[in-house]
Amino acid sequence: MSADPDRTGLPGRQQDKGGVTLREVARAANVSMITVSRAINNPQQVSAITLEKVNAAVQALGYVPNLMAGGLRSSRSYLVMALVPTITGSLFSGMLEALTASLEAKGYQLMVGQIGYEQAHEKSREDALLRAIIGRRPDGIVLTGIMHSAQGRQLLKSSGIPVVETWDSTPTPIDMLLSLSHDAIGRAVCDYLHDAGKSRCAILSGDDERAQRRAEGYRRRARELGLPEPLVHPVPAPTTHADGRAGLRAVLARDPSIQAVFCTSDMMAIGVITEAVAQGLSLPGQLAVMGFGDMDIAASMTPSLTTVRVDGAAIGATAADMIATRANGHVPAQAVVDIGFSIVKRDSA
């Protein structure tokens, strides 16, 4: 199989290097290069007759503009970079879909990078990734979580690229912030379970920073309320269904009187429910279960899952707006927006 089997069928060949250039289109249409450029990017600046000639030439030659060249000259890449811990999980996919859609509507493309959950451990990898990203001169960068490394923050700041940190809170954002308090989430879950009459509680927590902060918020609130110390069972992120099953067995072994389990992900919570059902426990009577994320399945499973919902789509859409505003040289109305969360009451707690 050759690289380009049938180049027939198109007038003119165009393989040599990176394809047809503006110059060739200009020659074919008998106008200057800049006129072709305008016909493509600002058609209203060009007369109807010229436009037609240019379009015909573009069509005939199969011209596709080289965005690297245009971006180099105009300092606008129409590229936005998003960094997420993992593409796999469903937690951030709502944000990514909204980002893609909002940006596409504004003429931008989204590039997704995976940074992993381990952050702190691999400073050099993070640094390399950041340089690769900044090197492409994106018009904006969306970070999942807060950038902690001083070096990374400095790199980002001095790049002058609009940055939106999301899904977490900090008093000192690099630039813009879509704030979410994991401490408040943990506290709210504690209050909710307390109101439901559950005081002996276990927490199945991913070992990533934000999950740990939710667990910590829960613990602090439990202390304030004078409740027994929650049993915290750490699990390496990303957390799975199997982690939930094993986690419930583990905490029950340590304390059979556990009345509720708060999981830092829905998938783990579903695992806990699976295990609880397998052990013949009644839900939420004998065991209440809460998750985090509000996956699709949470609403339609049996029993349905009480969980914490964060509006990822809103994060994506707002981040896109902020970046587009800044890329156009304006200042967003607010550089810090609190996203908030809600507890979705269902059958499991």
Added chain:
Amino acid sequence: MSADPDRTGLPGRQQDKGGVTLREVARAANVSMITVSRAINNPQQVSAITLEKVNAAVQALGYVPNLMAGGLRSSRSYLVMALVPTITGSLFSGMLEALTASLEAKGYQLMVGQIGYEQAHEKSREDALLRAIIGRRPDGIVLTGIMHSAQGRQLLKSSGIPVVETWDSTPTPIDMLLSLSHDAIGRAVCDYLHDAGKSRCAILSGDDERAQRRAEGYRRRARELGLPEPLVHPVPAPTTHADGRAGLRAVLARDPSIQAVFCTSDMMAIGVITEAVAQGLSLPGQLAVMGFGDMDIAASMTPSLTTVRVDGAAIGATAADMIATRANGHVPAQAVVDIGFSIVKRDSA
């Protein structure tokens, strides 16, 4: 909050446009631009003393090379584009993770684009997306599924960019192909259920092309075996847990004697199991259920899910190899590789 709060702490400011340039580094290090370029890209071509001087200057100025400029000149973008129907689902995330990892190891970055499931309906959107992609002159493009539109195929072919089509089969690939036969999958599932003594079967099928092909393969095999015609219940993609629950009710209403359900996604299959359990049906005795995708949860749920597994990680790794090989001017050993699949026998069927 200003665009760049603290530019102090770094020697020299670097905001003006796109940051520090090679020229400035060269001046600071007292060498020519090309020497700096070599010190960064081919350190072994430069003397140790020069290297040190350059590195010091790079460090001091916080220089991050502009990849757009380099790519423009060298016709190498070190960028690979992957197009998937949806980022959300877990089906393709294994491929994406493997792609990201393999490419990163080879010095490439992956850009993920979402094309949606509707394809045929939005020709113009597909065309625009394709042009935006080709415009960035990636060193490779990974397509989920086969590109059908003649215009799209032509655009891709004449771009000269290495293309890998994946997750489907065709006698006429654009360039390279990681082949998977959905017809064979449907047939294999039919054989499997037939061997298990299930003849009256329903299929809950997503309305996307590949899912429909799996359903069709099943149907054809059923005919060959002289089995009753399977009841096909179409569902709009992407298919959900709720679709599975509702789907089982629907097919049971039309034919209460159904003995098995084949779902074109694991998530739907889990929904079917949820509904079956809720209705008090015994699995796999009264109802056998099979899925597609082998999500994590399939192995650890109760009853565990019998499903079809495709090695997405292998697809990602192989695609990365093929593209890197081609980008370096070589010819891959094979332009068409069959990926294959396996049926993972568990408790639900």
Added chain:
DNA sequence: GTGAAAGCGCTAACAC
């Protein structure tokens, strides 16, 4: 081992 000149493909700035 190092450098000077040229130019990748496009658009900003300024004419006319």
Added chain:
DNA sequence: GTGTTAGCGCTTTCAC
């Protein structure tokens, strides 16, 4: 409405 000139930041090519 259209064109000319210059140059974005880098790497290729050829020289020394």
